[in-house]
Amino acid sequence: MFSEELEKIDWDETTAAIYAKTDADVRRALSKSHLDVQDFMALISPAAEPYLEQMAQLSYKYTRERFGNTMSMFVPLYITNSCTNSCVYCGFHVSNPMKRTILTEEEIVNEYKAIKKLAPFENLLLVTGENPAKAGVPYIARALDLAKPYFSNLKIEVMPLSAEEYRELTHHGMNGVICFQETYHKANYNIYHPRGMKSKFEWRVNGFDRMGQAGVHSIGMGVLIGLEKEWRTDVTMMAYHLRYLQKHYWKTKYSFNFPRMRPSENGGFQPNVVMSDRELAQVTFATRIFDHDVDISYSTRESASFRDNMARLGVTTMSAESKTEPGGYYSYPQTLEQFHVSDERTAKEVTLALKNLGIEPVWKDWDQSFDAVNCQEHAATTTV
Amino acid sequence: MEKLVIAGKEFNSRLFLGTGKFKSNDLMEKAILASGSEMVTVAMKRIDLDDKEDDMLHHIVHPHIQLLPNTSGVRNAEEAVFAAQMAREAFGTNWLKLEIHPDPRYLLPDTVETLKATEQLVKLGFVVLPYCQADPVLCRQLEEAGAATVMPLGAPIGTNKGLQTREFIQIIIEQAGIPVVVDAGIGAPSQAAEAMELGASAVLVNTAIAVAGDPVRMAQAFKAAVEAGREAYEAGLGGVSSSFQASASSPLTAFLNS
Numbered sequence A: 001m002f003s004e005e006l007e008k009i010d011w012d013e014t015t016a017a018i019y020a021k022t023d024a025d026v027r028r029a030l031s032k033s034h035l036d037v038q039d040f041m042a043l044i045s046p047a048a049e050p051y052l053e054q055m056a057q058l059s060y061k062y063t064r065e066r067f068g069n070t071m072s073m074f075v076p077l078y079i080t081n082s083c084t085n086s087c088v089y090c091g092f093h094v095s096n097p098m099k100r101t102i103l104t105e106e107e108i109v110n111e112y113k114a115i116k117k118l119a120p121f122e123n124l125l126l127v128t129g130e131n132p133a134k135a136g137v138p139y140i141a142r143a144l145d146l147a148k149p150y151f152s153n154l155k156i157e158v159m160p161l162s163a164e165e166y167r168e169l170t171h172h173g174m175n176g177v178i179c180f181q182e183t184y185h186k187a188n189y190n191i192y193h194p195r196g197m198k199s200k201f202e203w204r205v206n207g208f209d210r211m212g213q214a215g216v217h218s219i220g221m222g223v224l225i226g227l228e229k230e231w232r233t234d235v236t237m238m239a240y241h242l243r244y245l246q247k248h249y250w251k252t253k254y255s256f257n258f259p260r261m262r263p264s265e266n267g268g269f270q271p272n273v274v275m276s277d278r279e280l281a282q283v284t285f286a287t288r289i290f291d292h293d294v295d296i297s298y299s300t301r302e303s304a305s306f307r308d309n310m311a312r313l314g315v316t317t318m319s320a321e322s323k324t325e326p327g328g329y330y331s332y333p334q335t336l337e338q339f340h341v342s343d344e345r346t347a348k349e350v351t352l353a354l355k356n357l358g359i360e361p362v363w364k365d366w367d368q369s370f371d372a373v374n375c376q377e378h379a380a381t382t383t384v
Numbered sequence B: 001m002e003k004l005v006i007a008g009k010e011f012n013s014r015l016f017l018g019t020g021k022f023k024s025n026d027l028m029e030k031a032i033l034a035s036g037s038e039m040v041t042v043a044m045k046r047i048d049l050d051d052k053e054d055d056m057l058h059h060i061v062h063p064h065i066q067l068l069p070n071t072s073g074v075r076n077a078e079e080a081v082f083a084a085q086m087a088r089e090a091f092g093t094n095w096l097k098l099e100i101h102p103d104p105r106y107l108l109p110d111t112v113e114t115l116k117a118t119e120q121l122v123k124l125g126f127v128v129l130p131y132c133q134a135d136p137v138l139c140r141q142l143e144e145a146g147a148a149t150v151m152p153l154g155a156p157i158g159t160n161k162g163l164q165t166r167e168f169i170q171i172i173i174e175q176a177g178i179p180v181v182v183d184a185g186i187g188a189p190s191q192a193a194e195a196m197e198l199g200a201s202a203v204l205v206n207t208a209i210a211v212a213g214d215p216v217r218m219a220q221a222f223k224a225a226v227e228a229g230r231e232a233y234e235a236g237l238g239g240v241s242s243s244f245q246a247s248a249s250s251p252l253t254a255f256l257n258s
Helices: A002-007 A011-019 A023-031 A037-044 A046-067 A105-118 A137-147 A163-170 A186-192 A201-205 A207-213 A231-248 A277-290 A304-310 A347-356 A368-381 B025-035 B077-091 B111-123 B136-145 B166-175 B189-198 B215-235
Strands: A070-078 A123-127 A153-157 A174-182 A218-223 A253-257 A295-298 A317-319 A360-362 B004-006 B009-011 B015-018 B039-043 B066-070 B095-098 B127-132 B181-183 B202-205
Touching (some): A002 A201, A002 A231, A023 A046, A037 A277, A046 A277, A070 A105, A105 A137, A137 A163, A153 A218, A163 A174, A174 A201, A174 A253, A186 A201, A201 A207, A207 A218, A207 A231, A218 A231, A231 A253, A231 A277, A304 A347, B015 B025, B015 B215, B025 B215, B066 B077, B077 B111, B095 B111, B111 B127, B127 B136, B136 B166, B166 B189, B189 B202, B189 B215
Parallel strands (some): A070 A317, A070 A360, A153 A174, A174 A218, A218 A253, A253 A295, A295 A317, B015 B039, B039 B066, B066 B095, B095 B127, B181 B202
Antiparallel strands (some): B004 B009
């Protein structure tokens, strides 16, 4: 399990090592074709800042070679904001006195139909809070079943599950799982996640092993930038985690996300650190140079102009016209959104912008028939 | 230039094209037409099989082009066989480029599963063109299993590194009783010409054309290179090495003169 590996990597020593990286370390990293985590640390370090342009060029080159002039498009769908956790930075915090919604089957299908009217989305990401009693695995499984007539590729972003539960959901067509570790700083983790299942650091960080054991095709990782001041260290831990997962679960495809918090204007949690566009660009380039094949995903948290500028420079997956409140696609809802969307363009506008950049938005890059064997085996062995 | 024959069907072009990574479907179509290719592969995962008007497919289908659906995305023989049957129904062709690469990083073909799937698919009536390692023994086994061609890789997909497997490709060409198509890794027309000079029956190119500055002109360049390489092969390369020269003194064979 990765928690055991993580014990061997000291946070403070890693931080010190990143800041000790030199100009020569950066140049060495840039000249290698197979990079290790030490090289990655050099590329995200302040020593690499003068090389941003060269890093952008390499990132552009590798991304084009591996992914071509395309962008994989996906759409997130929040099916419930009901949550028993109390993450201090989250709008769905359990003590937030807001109306909670768990979409009914009919409402879920209405969302699917509404999404299909926006754009030919085929990659769906189902998102929930953590409320196993009211919106647990059977609820998610049902939502997946209902999604099959509308979407080719189904991913989920839900609470960490057991390997058996992940496997069960693959039988319902679930192809990928996204889970943000938020931070790898074990000692501080509980400051941000004081109560609920999410307060269990090991359960969360080892969730990725359980996904791998269950044979999940695609795993999305992320740290929430804004929690730990030393975000470089957090991102480095994620790079260690990626290499660990690639070694143990080699049939899985991985993606990186770098959600960054912005200062809140109406009170609430204020980020401990604000990452600049320049810094996010550096981390994006470094990730692509470190791993030519990992998907890098930018959500609508990022602004339209930044997303457009980065679209050729490493990013391979994008959402568009996202609503972060349950029911948001079918009818504009009364409920609260989880975070504020920055890129408010319609999917059609994003499509046009990408095409103008010489990028083909790809809606469908998976086929349900690939998952059918898995689903059929399940149907054959289950007596319902 | 001799015509290429695969499973009894004749092809005038020895350049096969892949259809991923283009910046637009229009540009892809122009590049396909400029290349003169008559065999174009398309990932079934990219096509909406229920949509008869699918935009990508619409730009590929031409009367002179053999559509070659591929199974990119499947991870084992069982998934491949299932997906192949879906593809046959949706695309209306029993031609199939079999791709099984469970490792999503380097997309290297799974030898064991590819052989297994080829055996099954041939029995199901498919014309199977398997993407495979440049492994001469495997290629013989694929041929025995009934594959229509073998498609050994020159280098990992998308790397543009050329014929890294040159020694093995040569052995495969020497041994094969079916066409040998060098697939993956060809990054420049000179590399395509090199493969053809070695005696490859055809080459498959995608990334090098799709991400070129001008994909249409690059497609033309590959067309010319493939034709030149094939012509050279058919004409018979000189094969004269400068290291062999008639020698007046003959220290090793002087005894034969006595």
